[in-house]
Amino acid sequence: MKALVKGPRRIYKFFYSNPNARKQRQNEEPEPYDLLSDQEIECEVEDVTIPLPFGGTLCAKWWGPKSVRPIVCIHGWQDNAGTFDRLIPLLPKEFSYLAIDLPGHGLSDFIPAGMQYHNIADNLYVLNHLMKEYNWEKISLMGHSMGSVLSFIFASVFPQKTDMVIGIDSLKPVVLNPVLVAKFLGDRVENFMIADKRNQENSEPPAYTLDEMVKRMVEGTQGSVDEKSAPYLLKRNIKRSHKHPGKFYFARDSRLKYSFGADYPQQVSVELAKRIDFPYQFIKATQNPHYEKEEYYNEIVDILKKNPKFEYHMVDSKHHVHLTEPEKVAGIIGNFIEKYRRLPSKL
Numbered sequence: 001m002k003a004l005v006k007g008p009r010r011i012y013k014f015f016y017s018n019p020n021a022r023k024q025r026q027n028e029e030p031e032p033y034d035l036l037s038d039q040e041i042e043c044e045v046e047d048v049t050i051p052l053p054f055g056g057t058l059c060a061k062w063w064g065p066k067s068v069r070p071i072v073c074i075h076g077w078q079d080n081a082g083t084f085d086r087l088i089p090l091l092p093k094e095f096s097y098l099a100i101d102l103p104g105h106g107l108s109d110f111i112p113a114g115m116q117y118h119n120i121a122d123n124l125y126v127l128n129h130l131m132k133e134y135n136w137e138k139i140s141l142m143g144h145s146m147g148s149v150l151s152f153i154f155a156s157v158f159p160q161k162t163d164m165v166i167g168i169d170s171l172k173p174v175v176l177n178p179v180l181v182a183k184f185l186g187d188r189v190e191n192f193m194i195a196d197k198r199n200q201e202n203s204e205p206p207a208y209t210l211d212e213m214v215k216r217m218v219e220g221t222q223g224s225v226d227e228k229s230a231p232y233l234l235k236r237n238i239k240r241s242h243k244h245p246g247k248f249y250f251a252r253d254s255r256l257k258y259s260f261g262a263d264y265p266q267q268v269s270v271e272l273a274k275r276i277d278f279p280y281q282f283i284k285a286t287q288n289p290h291y292e293k294e295e296y297y298n299e300i301v302d303i304l305k306k307n308p309k310f311e312y313h314m315v316d317s318k319h320h321v322h323l324t325e326p327e328k329v330a331g332i333i334g335n336f337i338e339k340y341r342r343l344p345s346k347l
Contacts (some may be wrong), residue, residue, distance in 0.1 A: 056109030064096030076145030080106030
C-alpha cells in the first residue's frame, strides 16, 4: 500500500496505485472504491452484489475460489468490508472469504427513508437472506466488533445453520447503563430526523480533504485505526464532493450514528451462550475496554468455555487489531479455520 501523500494530490495517490487504476485515470478520475490494491489483484478479489428484499443491494468482496462456500466476514459499526483487507491475504488461501458491507455501510444501499437502524439483530435477516441467495445450508462467520456480536446472536439463534464462528474484540450485546440511555435517547431521535431529511433531500454531508478525513477517522476511533490503516476503510466510505472540488464526504448512511435499540438484558446473553456447541473462537484486544461491567463479559466467557470447541485468545493491541496489526491474529485465526473448516464445503 502506498504511503499517504501530503498536499492537494489526486485521489489515487492517497490510496492505491496500480496499472488498472492508472489505465482508468486516463479517461476519468476514479472513485476510491474503483482502485485495486496489489493484494486484491494477487488474490483475485471480485466485487459481488446481492439483491435485498427492500429493493436495495448488498455489496461485498469475494476473496478466493468461487467454488468454495466462503467464510462470511462482517465489519464493525460504521466500518465496511475494507476492514478485512489486510487480514484476509494472510489467511489460508485454499478457503474463500466474503466480506460484506451491511446496509447503510460501505457501498451497500441504505434502508428506506424514514426507517431507523435499531440494533444489531436487524441484520439477522441479511444473513438469512444471504444464505437463501446462495442456497447454503450452513454459514461460517467471522466478525469484528458489531459484526462479532451479530455473529454471536445469529449463531445462538440459528445453531443448526452455523458451523463456525470467529469473533474479534466484541463478544456479546452490551448491557447499557439506564441513566445514560435516559440522557442521550432524545438527542439521538432528533439528530436521526435531521440525517433522514438530508437523505431524502439528497443533499451532501460536510466535505473534507483526504488529510482531514484520515485525521477524523483516527480521532473518531480514539487511535484504534491509525493513519496507515485508515485508507482501507475510507476507500469504500467516501465519495467525491460535487460542491467542493478536491474534497470528499463520508458516504455511509449518517442515520447510523443515531441508531438505537433496546439492549439485551444479561440473562438473554446467558441463554444465547448456552446454545453454542460448535467451533467458536474469540479474540480479545487487551487495550480496549468492555463498555459494560466486566462481570457480564466474564460470565459469558465462562459459559462458552464449557464448549470443548471454544477457543479464547487475548492479544496485546487495540480494537481494530485485525486491521492495524493483522499479523498478531492471522496465525491464530488461520489455525482455527484449518482445524474446523472442511474444504468439501462447496457451493
